[in-house]
Amino acid sequence: MLVNVTKESLLHALQHVLKAVVANSPNPILSGIHIQAYEKALVFTASNTSMTIQYRVPEDKDSMNVQRTGGIVVPARYLSEIIRRLHAGWIACESEEPFILSITSGDSHVRLCGLDPAEFPPVHSPFTDAEPACKFHIQNDVLRSAIRQVCVAASTSDSRPVLTGVSFEFTGGNLSLMATDGIRFASRTLHTGYNINNGTNVIVPAKNINEIVKMLSDDKAATEIAVSRHQISFTANELHVQSVLIEGVFPSAVKNVIPQSCKSELLIGPYGFLQAVERVSVLAGGNIIRLTAASGKLVLLSGTADIGEVRDEISLEAMEGDDFTIALNGRFLLDILRCLDSGSLRVRYTGKESPVVILTTDPLSPALFLITPVRTHD
Amino acid sequence: MLVNVTKESLLHALQHVLKAVVANSPNPILSGIHIQAYEKALVFTASNTSMTIQYRVPEDKDSMNVQRTGGIVVPARYLSEIIRRLHAGWIACESEEPFILSITSGDSHVRLCGLDPAEFPPVHSPFTDAEPACKFHIQNDVLRSAIRQVCVAASTSDSRPVLTGVSFEFTGGNLSLMATDGIRFASRTLHTGYNINNGTNVIVPAKNINEIVKMLSDDKAATEIAVSRHQISFTANELHVQSVLIEGVFPSAVKNVIPQSCKSELLIGPYGFLQAVERVSVLAGGNIIRLTAASGKLVLLSGTADIGEVRDEISLEAMEGDDFTIALNGRFLLDILRCLDSGSLRVRYTGKESPVVILTTDPLSPALFLITPVRTHD
Numbered sequence: 001m002l003v004n005v006t007k008e009s010l011l012h013a014l015q016h017v018l019k020a021v022v023a024n025s026p027n028p029i030l031s032g033i034h035i036q037a038y039e040k041a042l043v044f045t046a047s048n049t050s051m052t053i054q055y056r057v058p059e060d061k062d063s064m065n066v067q068r069t070g071g072i073v074v075p076a077r078y079l080s081e082i083i084r085r086l087h088a089g090w091i092a093c094e095s096e097e098p099f100i101l102s103i104t105s106g107d108s109h110v111r112l113c114g115l116d117p118a119e120f121p122p123v124h125s126p127f128t129d130a131e132p133a134c135k136f137h138i139q140n141d142v143l144r145s146a147i148r149q150v151c152v153a154a155s156t157s158d159s160r161p162v163l164t165g166v167s168f169e170f171t172g173g174n175l176s177l178m179a180t181d182g183i184r185f186a187s188r189t190l191h192t193g194y195n196i197n198n199g200t201n202v203i204v205p206a207k208n209i210n211e212i213v214k215m216l217s218d219d220k221a222a223t224e225i226a227v228s229r230h231q232i233s234f235t236a237n238e239l240h241v242q243s244v245l246i247e248g249v250f251p252s253a254v255k256n257v258i259p260q261s262c263k264s265e266l267l268i269g270p271y272g273f274l275q276a277v278e279r280v281s282v283l284a285g286g287n288i289i290r291l292t293a294a295s296g297k298l299v300l301l302s303g304t305a306d307i308g309e310v311r312d313e314i315s316l317e318a319m320e321g322d323d324f325t326i327a328l329n330g331r332f333l334l335d336i337l338r339c340l341d342s343g344s345l346r347v348r349y350t351g352k353e354s355p356v357v358i359l360t361t362d363p364l365s366p367a368l369f370l371i372t373p374v375r376t377h378d
Numbered sequence: 379m380l381v382n383v384t385k386e387s388l389l390h391a392l393q394h395v396l397k398a399v400v401a402n403s404p405n406p407i408l409s410g411i412h413i414q415a416y417e418k419a420l421v422f423t424a425s426n427t428s429m430t431i432q433y434r435v436p437e438d439k440d441s442m443n444v445q446r447t448g449g450i451v452v453p454a455r456y457l458s459e460i461i462r463r464l465h466a467g468w469i470a471c472e473s474e475e476p477f478i479l480s481i482t483s484g485d486s487h488v489r490l491c492g493l494d495p496a497e498f499p500p501v502h503s504p505f506t507d508a509e510p511a512c513k514f515h516i517q518n519d520v521l522r523s524a525i526r527q528v529c530v531a532a533s534t535s536d537s538r539p540v541l542t543g544v545s546f547e548f549t550g551g552n553l554s555l556m557a558t559d560g561i562r563f564a565s566r567t568l569h570t571g572y573n574i575n576n577g578t579n580v581i582v583p584a585k586n587i588n589e590i591v592k593m594l595s596d597d598k599a600a601t602e603i604a605v606s607r608h609q610i611s612f613t614a615n616e617l618h619v620q621s622v623l624i625e626g627v628f629p630s631a632v633k634n635v636i637p638q639s640c641k642s643e644l645l646i647g648p649y650g651f652l653q654a655v656e657r658v659s660v661l662a663g664g665n666i667i668r669l670t671a672a673s674g675k676l677v678l679l680s681g682t683a684d685i686g687e688v689r690d691e692i693s694l695e696a697m698e699g700d701d702f703t704i705a706l707n708g709r710f711l712l713d714i715l716r717c718l719d720s721g722s723l724r725v726r727y728t729g730k731e732s733p734v735v736i737l738t739t740d741p742l743s744p745a746l747f748l749i750t751p752v753r754t755h756d
Contacts, residue, residue: 078660082657082688086657087653110657306491308456308478310486
């Protein structure tokens with residue numbers, strides 16, 4: 001392999017794939033970046049076995065040209081630290097026997113010991129082969145907002161692996177995203193416009209999908225999503241990311257516990273609500289905050305013995321039904337309020353011990369959250 | 379105590395004094411901030427016993443007024459977290475028996491459990507009393523640059539406390555700052571213009587003085603420095619910081635080992651030198667980098683077995699004397715190069731095993747650094 005590439009293009013590609021590098025893997029190949037020079041493109045790949053990121057730098061007279069094809073794996077940390085410190089402009093990268101990457105930029109000469117690219121985990125990407133998969137496109141800003149909201153409710157404990165994932169359920173032209181950790185539940189339905197086979201349901205690790213949507217920087221562009229039996233992949237311009245799926249069955253029955261009626265419903269401006277919850281959370285012992293809705297106002301209370309207490313109050317945009325008081329985990333409420341886009345919130349009280357329902361008022365694709373209240377002794 | 383103060387003034391004061399708060403002190407009073415309302419000013423104080431920071435908010439119709447004098451100590455962490463989350467604008471703070479601080483802003487009401495201000499370590503400040511001290515002024519940017527450069531050589535190990543400090547030596551109108559950890563030495567002399575008693579020499583903890591100069595934000599303003607037998611204090615506008623002194627005698631004899639003659643002298647542009655040292659440091663095993671000066675060039679080399687090697691080269695602005703090769707600790711060299719202001723550097727080679735001398739070319743107050751070379755077996 002012999003390529004000339006600008007520092008800027010090289011750094012841009014590295015910044016994308018670094019997110020899948022395992023910092024101190026017992027398997028050194030996973031701490032490396034696979035660089036492959038094809039006739040007309042340079043492809044960077046990193047994989048932590050659960051998620052694989054590829055970034056393609058196409059041939060371009062101002063930023064990259066391939067003189068000789070070939071591949072090598074080099075330690076990610078050293079490679080990126082060196083490249084960041086080189087002069088701006090062209091860098092020549094040449095692989096030498098046995099697996100040495102020689103890097104030259106101006107008067108700087110670096111030789112990095114690499115590894116055999118044949119040992120790198122194989123990647124099934126659109127550049128190599130194609131497993132039959134169902135494919136569709138979603139606009140990046142819609143996808144990112146939906147994934148952020150649903151991931152809020154995913155579990156971080158490995159005791160039930162299916163709960164650490166986001167369920168993708170296809171029905172007709174709709175994609176339902178769902179997650180729950182047993183105490184919280186979040187869902188959002190997106191209209192894909194594609195008629196996808198009913199039953200192509202998969203569970204994607206929340207950690208991976210959360211990282212993936214952060215990489216989709218161009219809001220108005222669309223990402224191609226391909227779902228097959230063993231993986232889900234996202235392709236946006238030169239970026240291709242794929243994730244393994246979680247085996248198992250998502251507890252879709254949780255959908256049936258969504259209360260269909262309520263005793264009261266509040267309409268609240270989300271920004272003032274977020275700020276008030278942030279204030280009361282500072283002194284919330286055990287994260288518990290108490291909400292009381294009455295006479296057009298919501299009063300928030302929290303306290304910790306020997307430290308102090310906070311009382312806050314916000315005006316409601318509207319209220320229907322009875323006055324009520326409920327105790328919630330303030331951190332769970334903050335998680336939800338921090339991932340909302342805009343527009344008012346509907347908060348539904350369905351009883352002292354049944355879940356609070358929070359709905360966004362986005363008419364196209366509303367998000368729905370459930371939080372089980374905290375039982376208190378007063 | 380009852381005061382009205384804007385969120386902005388309160389936060390500004392807290393941000394200054396928070397640097398001296400002890401996060402989890404076994405003595406809870408040190409995790410607190412002492413707030414004292416005087417007739418015409420509100421004074422915030424925090425102390426970790428080694429360094430004390432006071433910030434004064436004067437009475438002003440747009441930002442602060444005192445309704446009732448008095449004082450209280452409140453937990454710093456909770457206070458600052460709450461204040462940051464309040465609405466912008468006026469905040470009312472009132473102390474209530476027994477040591478409760480009640481904070482009101484709009485519809486937010488907070489009660490914070492405080493501590494008895496009488497237990498707070500007493501502060502000898504210009505606002506309270508005045509120990510006879512020698513006083514002088516130094517412009518902030520000059521002071522900051524000098525302290526940053528000299529602190530580079532201070533020791534971080536507590537095995538010899540005097541080496542963790544910066545020595546302030548007064549001779550006529552000059553102030554010599556010096557630090558050494560036994561392997562490095564740094565010094566810079568400032569012209570104070572004040573005739574200070576010879577022999578008023580003190581050692582200030584490098585950690586404290588480093589923090590203090592970072593707070594002096596107004597470059598062209600001057601800070602008043604007052605040195606007494608037990609402490610040194612810095613006063614700039616509303617900010618007053620004082621530090622304890624380190625007892626003991628600074629090993630001033632190190633000044634006598636500064637080589638007076640040299641075998642070669644290089645004149646180098648500091649920015650290109652810094653960048654080259656940063657590059658070779660990435661792969662420098664044991665931090666060792668090798669410098670070779672010959673034919674108008676300086677070649678830098680480093681390497682780590684099984685990882686790789688870097689070779690870099692920079693042009694010298696001038697060179698006098700013999701060619702040479704020397705091995706240095708790259709981290710020590712980086713520490714120096716990162717705290718330089720501008721202007722070229724003189725690097726003096728004085729022999730394979732005697733210190734390298736680095737001099738800045740600032741004609742008014744040059745800085746001098748010594749680095750003992752690393753002994754290598756080749």
